Amino acid sequence: MRKKISLDILSTVEKPARYTGMEFGSIIKTQEETEVAIALAFPDIYEVGMSYLGFKILYHILNLQAGVAAERTYAPWVDMEAKMREHALPLTSLETMKPLQEFDFVGFTLQYELSYSNILNMLDLGGITMLAAERGEEDPFIIAGGPCVFNPEPLADFIDFFIVGEGEEVMVEVMNLYKEWKKAGKPDGRSEFLRQVVKISGIYVPSFYEVEYLSAANKDVPMGCIKEVKPLNEIAPAIVQKRIVKDLNTIDFPTKPIVPYGEIVHDRIMLEIFRGCSRGCRFCHAGMVYRPVRERKPEVLKELARRSIDNTGYNEISLVSLSTADYSCLEPLIHDLIGEFKDDKVSVSLPSLRIDSFSVGLAKEVQAVRKSGLTFAPEAGSQRMRDVINKGVTEEDLMSAVGAAFANGWSHVKLYFMIGLPGETDEDILAIANLAKAVQGKYKEVTGKGGAKVTVSVSSFVPKPYTPFQWVGQNSLAEINRKQMLLKDALKIKNVTYQYHDSVTSVIEGVFARGDRRLGKALYLAWQRGAKFDGWSEHFSYENWLKAISDAGLDKDFYATRERAQGEVFPWEHIQPGISRAFLWNEYQKSKSGELTGDCRNGDCVGCGACPTLEAKIIDWKSNAL
Amino acid sequence: MKLRMQITKENGIRFVSHLEYMRTIERAMRRAKLPIAYSKGFNPHMKFSLASALGVGITSQAELLEIELVKDIELKAVLQNLAEALPLGIHVKAADVVDSKTPKLMASVAGADYYVQVPCTKDCLEQLHSFNTAASVLFQKPIPKGRGKTKEIEVKKFITQVTGNFINNNLELKFSCKITPTGSMKATELLKILRDQFAVPIVVEQADIERTDLYAVNAKGAKKALIGKSNFI
Numbered sequence: 001m002r003k004k005i006s007l008d009i010l011s012t013v014e015k016p017a018r019y020t021g022m023e024f025g026s027i028i029k030t031q032e033e034t035e036v037a038i039a040l041a042f043p044d045i046y047e048v049g050m051s052y053l054g055f056k057i058l059y060h061i062l063n064l065q066a067g068v069a070a071e072r073t074y075a076p077w078v079d080m081e082a083k084m085r086e087h088a089l090p091l092t093s094l095e096t097m098k099p100l101q102e103f104d105f106v107g108f109t110l111q112y113e114l115s116y117s118n119i120l121n122m123l124d125l126g127g128i129t130m131l132a133a134e135r136g137e138e139d140p141f142i143i144a145g146g147p148c149v150f151n152p153e154p155l156a157d158f159i160d161f162f163i164v165g166e167g168e169e170v171m172v173e174v175m176n177l178y179k180e181w182k183k184a185g186k187p188d189g190r191s192e193f194l195r196q197v198v199k200i201s202g203i204y205v206p207s208f209y210e211v212e213y214l215s216a217a218n219k220d221v222p223m224g225c226i227k228e229v230k231p232l233n234e235i236a237p238a239i240v241q242k243r244i245v246k247d248l249n250t251i252d253f254p255t256k257p258i259v260p261y262g263e264i265v266h267d268r269i270m271l272e273i274f275r276g277c278s279r280g281c282r283f284c285h286a287g288m289v290y291r292p293v294r295e296r297k298p299e300v301l302k303e304l305a306r307r308s309i310d311n312t313g314y315n316e317i318s319l320v321s322l323s324t325a326d327y328s329c330l331e332p333l334i335h336d337l338i339g340e341f342k343d344d345k346v347s348v349s350l351p352s353l354r355i356d357s358f359s360v361g362l363a364k365e366v367q368a369v370r371k372s373g374l375t376f377a378p379e380a381g382s383q384r385m386r387d388v389i390n391k392g393v394t395e396e397d398l399m400s401a402v403g404a405a406f407a408n409g410w411s412h413v414k415l416y417f418m419i420g421l422p423g424e425t426d427e428d429i430l431a432i433a434n435l436a437k438a439v440q441g442k443y444k445e446v447t448g449k450g451g452a453k454v455t456v457s458v459s460s461f462v463p464k465p466y467t468p469f470q471w472v473g474q475n476s477l478a479e480i481n482r483k484q485m486l487l488k489d490a491l492k493i494k495n496v497t498y499q500y501h502d503s504v505t506s507v508i509e510g511v512f513a514r515g516d517r518r519l520g521k522a523l524y525l526a527w528q529r530g531a532k533f534d535g536w537s538e539h540f541s542y543e544n545w546l547k548a549i550s551d552a553g554l555d556k557d558f559y560a561t562r563e564r565a566q567g568e569v570f571p572w573e574h575i576q577p578g579i580s581r582a583f584l585w586n587e588y589q590k591s592k593s594g595e596l597t598g599d600c601r602n603g604d605c606v607g608c609g610a611c612p613t614l615e616a617k618i619i620d621w622k623s624n625a626l
Numbered sequence: 627m628k629l630r631m632q633i634t635k636e637n638g639i640r641f642v643s644h645l646e647y648m649r650t651i652e653r654a655m656r657r658a659k660l661p662i663a664y665s666k667g668f669n670p671h672m673k674f675s676l677a678s679a680l681g682v683g684i685t686s687q688a689e690l691l692e693i694e695l696v697k698d699i700e701l702k703a704v705l706q707n708l709a710e711a712l713p714l715g716i717h718v719k720a721a722d723v724v725d726s727k728t729p730k731l732m733a734s735v736a737g738a739d740y741y742v743q744v745p746c747t748k749d750c751l752e753q754l755h756s757f758n759t760a761a762s763v764l765f766q767k768p769i770p771k772g773r774g775k776t777k778e779i780e781v782k783k784f785i786t787q788v789t790g791n792f793i794n795n796n797l798e799l800k801f802s803c804k805i806t807p808t809g810s811m812k813a814t815e816l817l818k819i820l821r822d823q824f825a826v827p828i829v830v831e832q833a834d835i836e837r838t839d840l841y842a843v844n845a846k847g848a849k850k851a852l853i854g855k856s857n858f859i
Contacts, residue, residue, distance in 0.1 A: 008831035011683050016641035024654070024713035259713070261642040261650050313653030313711070344656075345670055 004097070009083045017262050018046035019080060021094030025258040025312070027063045027070070028095045035067035036178050038105040039093050039140075043118035044535065046074045050258070051266035053320065054109060054146065054167070060254035061168050068175045071095040071103075075118045076125070078533065084125060091125035100126025103140045104178060107171075108159075110148035113512035114505060114540070116155060116523055117531035119144075123158065130524070132160050132207060137189055143174075149204075150242075150289050151465040151572035154512050156206035157520035160190075161197060164575055165242030166275070168251050170202045198236055202243035204575055208236035211517060211571070220565040224558065226516065229574045242289070242577045246616050248275060248296045255307035259314070268316035268349070269308045273301055273333075277322035278601045278608075278618070281379070282390045282591050283418065285464035286322050288584075289577040291610035293601050294619040298329045298336070305337055309346055317341075318349045325354035325362070326601070328622030334362060352377070355393045357404035364408045373412030373455065374405050380421060381431030387594035388423055390587070395435070402439050406446040412453040413439060419483045420461040420475035420506075422591065429483050432456060433490035440495065456491060457499040458484070460506040464513050465572045466579055468587035473563035474510045477503055504542040505534065510560035511549065516571035519559075522552035580609035628728060629660070629693045629704070630853045632720040635686040639715035644679045650713060651676075651691065657711035660704060663694040677731040677840055677852070678738065678805055681812050686837040687719065688738075690852055692731045699723070722854040734852055736843040739802050740813045744833040746797035746826070753824045754790045754799075765819055767811070781819060784811045788820070797828060813837075 010016040040058060042049025049055065055072070062070035071093035076084060084091070090099035100106050106126065108119050120130065128142065129135045135142075144155060145163035152162045163170055174197060181193050198205045212227040231238055245251050253272065260267070274295040277287045296304075305317055317337065321327065337348050348366045353359040355376050363374060378398055380386045386393055402413055417432050436454045443452030460480045463469045475483070480503040491498040512519060526548035533539040549556050564570075566585060573581075583606070587597060600606045601620055611617055635647060642650065652672050655662055664670040677690035705721055712718070757763065766776035784804045791798040803811055813835045820826040842850045 006832070007683070007834060008829065010641055011831050016683075017639070017643070017646065020638055020641055022638040022714045024650070024657075024711075026714075259650075259653055261639065261646045261713075263646070263649075310659075311657065313656035315656070345664060 005084075005089060006087075009080075009087065009089075013079045013083060014077060015046075015262060018074070019076065019094075021097075023258045023260050025256050026072075026095055027059070029063070029069040033067070034069040035182065036104045036175055037069045037071065037098070037102075038062060038107055038175070039071050039073045039098075039100055039103045041073045041100070041106050041108045041119075041122055043075055043108055043115040043122060044111075044533075045077055046260075047262070047264045049074045050260055050264040052109065052111070053270045053272060056254050056257045056270070057272075058107075058167055058171060060257070061252055062171060062175065064252065065172060065175060067179055069095075071098070073100060073106075073122070073126075075122055075533070078539070081121070081125065081532075090127045091122055101128055101138075101140065104182075105141050105143055105174075107163075108142070108144040109146040110144050110152070110155070111146055112535060113148060113154075113509045114534040116512060117527045117534050119155070120158065120523065120527040121532045124527075131157055133157070135160070135190070137186075139190075141190070141193070147286065147289065148513075150285075150575055150577055151513065151515070152204065152206065152575065153211075153517040153571045154515040154519040154523060156517040157524070159206065161194065162204040162206070162575075163243075164202045164204055164240050165577070166244050168245050170200060170243045173200050174203070195233075195235055201241065204240040205236060206517070208232050209574065219567065221568045222562075226569040226571055228569065229571075238574065240575050241613070242575075244294075244614055244616055245275075246294070247619060248272075248294050249300050253296075253304055255304055256311040257308070259312050266318070267314075268318050269305070269312060269314045270318050270320045271301060271305055271308065272296070272321060273319050273324065273327050273330075274321045274619075277326065278599050278606075279323060279326070279392065280390050280587070280597050280599060280606065281392075282388070282468040282587055283379070283421065283461060283464075285467055288466050288579050288608075290322065291578065291608060292614070292616055292618045293326075294616070295328060295621050297621055298333050301333060302336055302340070306340065309341065309344060315344070315346050316349055317346060318351055320351055323354065324350050324352055325356075325359045328620045330362065334366060338365070353401075355397050355401045357400050360401055360404040360408065363405075373414050373453065374402075374410050375414040375416065376401060377416035378435065379416065379418055380428065381417060381433070381435050382428045384594055385421055385424060385428045385431070387596060388591045389421060390591065390597055392596060392599075395438070398435070399438065399442050403442050403446050406443050406452065411443065411447075411451065412455070414455040414457060415439070417456065417458045418461045419458055419487065420480050422469055422472045424475075424483075426483075426486060429487050430490050432458070432487055433493070436491065436496050437493060440493070451495060453495050453497070455497045455499065456487075458487065459501050460484075460503055462506050462510045462513055465570065466577055466584070468584045468591060470514065470570065470584065471564040471566070471568075471588055474506075474560045476557075476561050477507055480506065502537050502540070505537065505540055507556060507560055508534065508540075508542070508545045511556050512559075514570070514572075515559050518552065518554060519549075522549045522554055525551055576613070578610040578613040580607075580613075583608045627695050627698055628724050628726055629695055629699070629701075630722045630724055630731065631691045631693075631718055632853050633689050633691055633712075634715075634717045634719060635680060635684075635689055636715045636717070637685055639713070640683055640685045642715075643682050644676075647680070647689075648676065650716070654708065654711040654713070654716070655693065658704065658707040660693065660708070661695050661697045661699065663696045675730065675732055677735040678810075680837060681814065681835075684813060684835045684837060688837055688840045690731050690735065690840050694726070720853050731852060733807075734842045735805050735840055737802055737804050737841055737849070738810075738837055739839040739841075740800070741836045741838050742797075742799040742813065742817065742833055744797050744799070744817065744828045744830070745795060746792065746828045747795065748827060749792040750797065750824075750826045751790050751792060753820070753826045754788050757820065757824050758787050763819060763823065765811075765815065767815065779809075779811070781811065781816070785816055788816070797826070 276290045276293040663673040673694035763781040788801040
C-alpha cells in the first residue's frame with residue numbers, strides 16, 4: 001500500500017522539498033517499462049546525497065538500460081523520520097514513491113563508516129528485514145559499494161552482496177543477470193541468485209565465507225585476531241578483486257544530471273577528469289584503492305562540459321578528481337573551458353589546490369570572486385612528519401604557494417593538517433603553529449603589512465585498510481585530546497583561527513574502518529538504541545557506541561589503538577583493490593625512516609601491483625601525446 | 627523587449643521555496659537558451675522578476691514572470707524550448723511580449739485570488755457571513771525577521787469577502803486579496819483569522835491552498851489582466 005505523505009506533515013518538517021522529488025532530469029519509468037527496479041540509497045540527507053558523483057553516474061548508466069529503473073532514496077532528517085514512524089509511512093524512492101521493500105535491489109553507497117547506522121535505519125524505515133540471513137523471497141537484495149567496500153566486514157550481516165570497485169560495468173552485468181533469472185521464474189529463490197551473481201567478477205557475497213578467529217595467540221598475533229577466511233562453497237572466489245573501467249574515455253558519463261530545486265552541497269556540474277592518484281601519501285585510502293591513474297581525454301572533457309552546461313543550465317563547472325592539479329593537460333583545458341563558456345556566464349572551479357605557485361596561478365584564473373580564502377593541505381607541520389607520510393611537499397613549496405597567493409591579492413589562507421600520525425612527537429604538533437606563523441610572516445614580506453588571516457583546520461588521523469598505515473595503532477582519545485589542547489595553546493596567535501574535530505567520532509570511525517564482522521552486533525545494538533546520523537556531531541552519542549561495542553563482547557581498543565604485527569591476517573584481505581601487501585609493508589617501513597617514494601605517473605614504477613593485478617595501465621594524456 | 631509569462635507551481639513542487647523556485651526558472655531559461663539580459667558587474671545576474679512571492683506550500687495557476695531580453699524573439703519557438711526546459715511541476719499557461727518601457731509587473735500587480743480546500747468538522751457558512759459583514763477585523767501580523775514582534779493590520783483593507791461551500795466535511799473557500807506597495811496578506815493568515823476569531827473549526831496545516839489569479843486593477847477597481855493570452859499554448 002502506498003501512502004502519500006500528507007500536506008500537514010510536509011508543512012511542519014524542515015526543507016520539505018527534500019521529500020517531494022520531481023526535479024528536472026529525474027527519470028521516472030512506468031511499471032511496463034520496468035523489469036528490474038533498483039533504489040540507489042544514500043545514507044545521509046538529500047543535500048549530501050545529491051552531491052555524490054558516483055550515484056549521478058550509476059543513475060545515468062542504469063537508466064540507459066532498457067528495462068532497468070534506477071531511482072533515488074535518502075535518509076530522512078530526524079524530524080521527518082519521527083513523522084514517518086508516527087504515521088507508519090515507509091521510506092520510499094523519490095521517483096515513483098515506491099516503498100524500498102518493493103524494489104528488486106536497494107543499493108547503498110559506503111562513503112564513510114559513520115553512516116552505517118543510517119543504513120540500518122533506512123532498511124528499517126523501508127520495511128526490509130534487517131538481517132541478510134533472515135530475508136525472504138519478498139525482500140529486495142540489499143547491496144553496497146563505494147570506498148568503504150574495501151573493508152565491508154562490519155556490514156556482513158546486513159548486506160546480501162557487495163560490489164567491489166567501479167560500478168559502471170559490473171552493475172549492468174548484475175541487472176542483466178537479474179532480468180534473466182526473473183524471466184526464468186526466479187528458479188530456486190534468492191539463494192540461487194546469489195550463487196549465480198557471485199560468478200560475476202567483483203561481487204562479494206559475505207555469507208559465502210566463514211571467518212575463523214585465533215583461539216590463542218599465534219607468535220606476536222594476539223588471540224581474537226583472524227586465523228583464516230574461508231569460502232564455504234566452491235563457487236565463491238578466495239579473493240574478490242576490484243573491478244575498474246580500464247579506459248574512462250570508452251564509458252558513458254552523465255551530461256544530464258538531475259538539477260535539484262533546493263541548494264545542495266555541491267550545486268554545480270561535476271566533471272570527473274580522472275580517476276586514481278599515485279602521489280602515494282601513506283595515510284590516504286583513496287590514493288591506494290583507486291589506482292591506477294586514468295585520465296579522460298581533454299577533447300572528451302570539453303564535449304562533456306558543453307553538453308552538461310546546455311542540459312542543466314548550471315553556471316558553474318567543477319573539475320573533480322582526487323588531485324585535480326595533477327591532470328596532465330589542466331592548463332590548456334581550463335583556458336579552453338573559460339574561453340568556450342565566457343558568453344554563457346559559466347565559471348570553472350577547482351575543488352582542491354596542490355601546494356605550488358602553478359596551482360595558485362590557476363586559482364587566480366578561475367576564481368571570479370576573490371573574497372574567499374585559498375585552501376592548502378600540508379597535512380603535517382614538520383618536514384620530518386611530511387616525509388613520514390610521503391606528502392612530498394616542503395616548507396619552501398608552501399611558502400612559495402602562499403607567497404603567490406598573497407601577491408595576487410588573497411589575504412586569507414586555510415591550512416589542513418592531521419594530528420595523531422604515526423611516530424608523531426609534540427615537536428611535530430608545535431611545528432603546525434610555527435608554520436601558521438611563517439605563513440603570516442610571508443604575508444608581511446610580500447605585502448609589507450600585517451593582518452593575514454590563517455585558519456588552521458586539524459583532523460585526527462584514522463588508520464585505514466589498504467594503506468601503509470593499516471598496521472598502525474590509532475592514538476587514544478586521551479592522547480588526541482592532549483594534542484589538540486597543546487596545539488590550541490600554541491595557536492593563540494592574532495588572526496589565526498583554530499578548528500578541530502570532535503575526537504570521539506574518530507574513535508568509532510577507527511573501530512569500524514579496521515573492524516571485522518563481529519562488529520555487526522555492535523552496530524545493530526547501537527542502531528536499536530538510537531544511533532543515526534553519527535557523522536553529525538549533534539546526533540553522535542559516544543556513550544551509546546561504547547556500550548554497544550562492549551555489550552557485543554568487543555573491545556574498541558582491539559580495533560582502534562592496537563599496533564598490528566606484520567603477520568596478522570586482516571579481516572579485509574579477501575577483498576582486493578590490487579595493491580600488494582608487500583608494497584604496503586615496505587611503504588610502512590620506509591615511513592619510519594622518512595624515506596620518500598616517488599609518483600609512478602611521471603617516473604619509475606613503484607611496484608604497488610595495481611597495473612599488473614588489474615591488467616590495466618596508467619592513462620596520462622601528456623605522456624601519450626609525446 | 628520584455629517577455630511576460632504566466633506559469634504554474636503544481637502540487638508536487640508546492641514545498642519548493644520562493645528562492646528555489648526563482649533559481650529553478652533561471653536555470654530553465656538558461657537551458658532554453660533565451661537571450662536574457664544580465665546585470666553588469668562582478669557577479670552578473672539575470673534580469674527577471676516574479677510579480678509576487680508565493681508562500682511555501684501553496685500551489686499556483688498564475689505566477690507572473692517578467693524577463694528582459696537583449697534581442698527580439700519569436701515567441702512560439704521560445705515557448706517550445708522553454709516547455710522542454712522546465713521541470714515537472716512548472717508549466718507555461720500564457721506568454722506575451724511587451725516593450726521595455728512597460729511598468730514592472732511587481733509595480734502593477736494589485737490583487738490575487740485564492741481557492742482553498744480544508745477539512746472542516748461542520749458547516750460554518752454563518753461564521754463566514756459574520757466575517758463578510760464585519761466592518762473591521764484586526765490581525766497581529768508578524769513582522770518579517772521581527773523576532774516575534776507583530777504589527778496590527780486591518781484585514782478588511784485586503785480581504786473584504788470570503789465565499790464558502792461545505793461538502794463532505796470539506797470547506798471550500800474563495801477570496802481575493804489586495805496587494806499594495808506597502809504590503810499584503812498571506813492566505814494562511816486569513817485561515818488563522820477564521821479559525822481564531824470566527825470559530826471556523828479548520829486545521830490550517832491541512833489546508834490545500836491554490837493561487838488562481840494575479841492581476842492589476844483599473845481605475846474603477848475592476849480586474850485587469852497583466853498578460854495577453856497567446857493562442858498557441
